[in-house]
Amino acid sequence: MQAIEEILREKRIKVTPQRMAVYAILRETRKHPNVEMIYQKLKPSYPAMSLATVYKTVDVLNKVGLLQELKVGEGGLRYDAIIKPHPHVYCEKCGKVDDVEQFSIEDFHNDSVMQHVQKETGYALSSVQLYFYGKCPNCSD
Amino acid sequence: MQAIEEILREKRIKVTPQRMAVYAILRETRKHPNVEMIYQKLKPSYPAMSLATVYKTVDVLNKVGLLQELKVGEGGLRYDAIIKPHPHVYCEKCGKVDDVEQFSIEDFHNDSVMQHVQKETGYALSSVQLYFYGKCPNCSD
């Protein structure tokens, strides 16, 4: 796997401590944080970092393909450094977002379903997102 | 099928012209409009209707189960009066949202997948959303 620095340099995007820090956080967690959560986690080690920079950074990393945006839950987009397509579950009570690992969305991303949908709709498809909604174990009483 | 009036009355929610109008628009279209689009479509016949009322109305109708919210695209949530679970395609260029009718998300909503995910994650699941992203026929050149 290619190092993040190389990927950025290839695209003529500067490697900064802030960008590395945001990416590092997303690599370490499975919590799918939103911008605010990333910002809070960054604060202790980067007291000067601004929220605007986090917004700009996730945007850059997303466009470069180093992470994916999840349109799930309240409180803005959630971010995931695992870019391989996979389903997510959202807890409607506590707001937690978890991965669904067992069955891969590759089952959709593959020929059968994608081509099927592509043929039906006429769309040139590029990606899929599968979201499950419910209550997590802690919130189900 | 139960009339919308009955459903609202059952829940002690008042039947108003505004609510009927918003619901009627969503029944007539397959465009999955957002609040602003609904508002614009309503304006000619209801010049006094306020945007805030549209926001409140879709919220009520959604909670009562008369429509579903789609978290797709820019420009806020999109609304669909067809509440049977089915996948959607989003055009990343023009913002259009279409239904995917051929294969039903029922394929997921059914025992096999839902129970599978439920067992894996421990979540008590209530719904699913499947979104495809790409370019619509008009935007694919």
Added chain:
DNA sequence: ATTTCTGCAAATGCTTTGCATTGCA
């Protein structure tokens, strides 16, 4: 007659923007 809803305007809150300064390359 009550109670809820509507419409307006103000308030909120998330996200973006502009720009001077800083810091990669």
Added chain:
DNA sequence: TGCAATGCAAAGCATTTGCAGAAAT
């Protein structure tokens, strides 16, 4: 050194809220 990125504060917008008047039950 030159160009891009950061940080701050201000601006922008979509959404929500509060409340007086209107409408539904």
